[in-house]
Structures are given as C-alpha cells and as structure tokens.
Amino acid sequence: MVTPLPDGLATPALVVDLDVLDRNIARLAEASRSQGFALRPHAKAHKCAQIADRQLRAGARGLSVATISEAEAFARLGVDDLFIAYPVWLDADKTQRLRRLADHAALSVGVESVEGAQRLANAVRGSARPVEVLVEVDSGSHRTGVQPHAAAEVGKAAADVGLHVAGVFTFPGHGYGHDAQARERAARDEERTLGEAAQALRDLGLDAHVVSGGSTPTVGQWQPGAVNELRPGVYVFNDATQLAIGTCGVEDLALVAAATVISVPAPDRFVLDVGSKAIGSDRSSWVTGHGYLPQFPQGAIAGLWEHHAVVRLPDGVRGPRLGSVVAVVPNHICTPVNLADELLVVRDREVIDRWQVSARGANT
Structure with missing residues (x-):
C-alpha cells in the first residue's frame, strides 16, 4: 500500500501502488487458471487502458463494462471482446452507437425482459458481427434480473427475434456482508440460480455456454459447478469496504x-x-x-x-x-x-x- 506517500504531491490525487496492483491482478489470474473458471473483469472499477491491458495479458478472456460508453472507450483502446453487463434499454442514440460498436468488437449484452430483447434485436440487425445476449438473473441482491424459471421466457423471446443466446449472468450483491458466511451464502445462491436458469435455457435447445457471476466479495467462494465465468472489478485496487x-x-x-x-x-x-x-x-x-x-x-x-x-x-x-x-x-x-x-x-x-x-x- 502507498504509505508513506511520495514527496511533493499536488493534492488531492489518486495514487496507485504498482506492485500491489500487479500482485492483485496476478493472484486472481492464477486462481482462474488453477481452479478452472474464466475471468472477465469488470472495468468500471478502473476505467484505465493500462490496467485493462494488464488484466488481458494475465489471461482474462475479455472485459465487462456497465455502459455503452464504457464499451466504446475500451473498443477505441483496442479491446475487442466486451460484455455490457447491464440490461441496456435502447433509445435511438444508443441504438446507433451499439450498431457501430458491434461492427468493431465481439459484443455481448445483458437482457432481462422480452421487450428489451426485441429492442436489442432491432438495433443490431444487419451488423457486421452477431451480438450475443446473456439473460440476467436475480440471485438475491434484488436489483435487476429475472427469477431463474423466467429466464426461459426471456431467452426464447431473444432467440425468436434472431439473437444468439449465449447464457446467463447475475450480480451477487448480497455478498457484501460482515462475514465470510454472507459471502459464501451469496456464492451458493449465485450457483443455484444461475444453474437453474442455464438449464431452463438448455431445455429449450438454447446454447447457454456462459454462466457468469462473481463480485469481489464472492469470487473467493467459487466452487466447481454451474458457474464458469466470474466478473469481479474492485479486486484490482480493493477499498475500505x-x-x-x-x-x-x-x-x-x-x-x-x-x-x-x-x-x-x-x-x-x-x-x-x-x-x-x-x-x-x-x-x-x-x-x-x-x-x-x-x-x-x-x-x-x-x-x-x-x-x-x-x-x-x-x-x-x-x-x-x-x-x-x-x-x-x-x-x-x-x-x-x-x-x-x-x-x-x-x-x-x-x-x-x-x-x-x-x-x-x-x-x-
């Protein structure tokens, strides 16, 4: 950690200890390799080209982002595999931007409603590259996402309008608890709900090869099973929480x-x-x-x-x-x-x- 700080800093300033940053990236990359899950870090935590490059060179399969504009920023920097882990509601402007983005990067987008899937299909129809979709599932944080059984309805609607349904994802935000038991419970909730949702898609004949979860609090609780991709973000820096x-x-x-x-x-x-x-x-x-x-x-x-x-x-x-x-x-x-x-x-x-x-x- 950066203490004591360098002399002569103009404050306030955000200061990164490079050795600690690289150690944090390497530790999770090694866990990904040794334990057998894919890593797609969430770049909203750092928003920085040099850190994204370090994560990708360490073995990350791509980046997760929260917005179209984050995806645009990283695509301009040369990142060509991006997942917008958000149920984007497309207006006319976002439709045009998403089409341009799909022409330059392998792109996945979250959906959690029939209507959202239909708007997405209209937006990307005719783009140079197909856009994959992941159905968002609520694993217990009660933010966005459908219940596991409802993933089939959303996935079918997406497939019916020509989208490639690649799998399911969730954010186990209820893993932010005072003890390891809370993190473990959230990880098991994540595993159960994603597994049920992925199976509901497979029962319809849909691909569902990506089963994506993970936050910084729960990534250490991962167990072999349904979940095969994790998307932690804060781990590169960590914070007071x-x-x-x-x-x-x-x-x-x-x-x-x-x-x-x-x-x-x-x-x-x-x-x-x-x-x-x-x-x-x-x-x-x-x-x-x-x-x-x-x-x-x-x-x-x-x-x-x-x-x-x-x-x-x-x-x-x-x-x-x-x-x-x-x-x-x-x-x-x-x-x-x-x-x-x-x-x-x-x-x-x-x-x-x-x-x-x-x-x-x-x-x-």
Whole structure:
C-alpha cells in the first residue's frame, strides 16, 4: 500500500501502488487458471487502458463494462471482446452507437425482459458481427434480473427475434456482508440460480455456454459447478469496504487518495483537502466514516463536504501537522476513479507514471 506517500504531491490525487496492483491482478489470474473458471473483469472499477491491458495479458478472456460508453472507450483502446453487463434499454442514440460498436468488437449484452430483447434485436440487425445476449438473473441482491424459471421466457423471446443466446449472468450483491458466511451464502445462491436458469435455457435447445457471476466479495467462494465465468472489478485496487468485510488485507490496498492537512482546529480533529468530489460519498454499515486512514486507523472521517474531510481522532492519538500529506482509502473505489482525470503510479515512493482514466464519465 502507498504509505508513506511520495514527496511533493499536488493534492488531492489518486495514487496507485504498482506492485500491489500487479500482485492483485496476478493472484486472481492464477486462481482462474488453477481452479478452472474464466475471468472477465469488470472495468468500471478502473476505467484505465493500462490496467485493462494488464488484466488481458494475465489471461482474462475479455472485459465487462456497465455502459455503452464504457464499451466504446475500451473498443477505441483496442479491446475487442466486451460484455455490457447491464440490461441496456435502447433509445435511438444508443441504438446507433451499439450498431457501430458491434461492427468493431465481439459484443455481448445483458437482457432481462422480452421487450428489451426485441429492442436489442432491432438495433443490431444487419451488423457486421452477431451480438450475443446473456439473460440476467436475480440471485438475491434484488436489483435487476429475472427469477431463474423466467429466464426461459426471456431467452426464447431473444432467440425468436434472431439473437444468439449465449447464457446467463447475475450480480451477487448480497455478498457484501460482515462475514465470510454472507459471502459464501451469496456464492451458493449465485450457483443455484444461475444453474437453474442455464438449464431452463438448455431445455429449450438454447446454447447457454456462459454462466457468469462473481463480485469481489464472492469470487473467493467459487466452487466447481454451474458457474464458469466470474466478473469481479474492485479486486484490482480493493477499498475500505473490502477491508471492512474481510475480502482483503491492508497489504492488498493498491489505491489511496493523497490529501493535505489544511486545518488543525483541535487536538482531536483535523481537516483534509479531499471531499466528495474526489473520494465519493459512499457510506455503508460496514465502514466507519467516509474512508479508511492507514496512518490513523482509529480515526474516522466524520464529516465530508465537496472539498473538505473532517477527521476525528480518539483521545490520546496524536494527529498530523498542518501541511502534512495523509492517505485516504475510499469506501468504494469505483466512484473516485470515475471522478479523476488520472492515476499517479508509484513504486518505492516515486511517481513513475501517470495513467489517464480513459473511460472517465462514460456513464451512458
């Protein structure tokens, strides 16, 4: 982890420890090879060409993205195997963009309704490459996705309008729990619901060769069986939430926000020049405050404004001096990355590169 930070940083800034990043990528790539699942990392966590390249060179079969514009950004960078893991609802503009995208990359898209499948088929009819679809299943997070038995209806509708149904996918978001038991339960829910949904498609004579799940909290709970592809994203960096729920250790934190102490109004309080416009405003029941402070693990960011973070310390803990630079690990890394223009890449306390966040703001 990047502590102590390099000298002379202009703050706030997102700083990546290259050795930790590469270790995180290599560890999961090796798990994929040794355990026998395909890896399709979710690029919304990093939005960065250099990190995508590292993941692909380590053996990932392609990338997952959340939006058409993220797919466009990575296609421009040369990534030619992309899964939009989202039930995209196509308007006229998105239809034209998706058609152009399908002409330049092997493309899969999520669907979860008959109507969505029909709109997708109309959008990609006549494109240079066929677009595959995966039916989204709700494995317990209750966000989007159909129940397993309903996957057959959506899959049949997609096939009837000429789409190639390649399989099923889910997001086991309920794996974000306080203990390993919650992660294991979510992984088993994922396995059961995806297996049932894939079988429902196969009973109709549909292919269903891709059975895709996985989030950073549940990827370590994978077992051989129905699920043959995983799509974790946050694992490349990790964050305060992953630390709190036990999916990583402090040594696995690859990204921090560097912030300067701009005020010390009291012995138990100091203020940093980093706010919601730099680290996001995510809170959760697993994390105390608005981020984790490696140099002050007993402290908490008790107040967050757009450009201020107020840190409170317990009695007897000595705070930093005015002008010091302090590391903050964001609660949820995806938002800070989407807010940043670049990532400062560090090794041995030296900035060795600057990586553009190529898909920054690619939210449509």
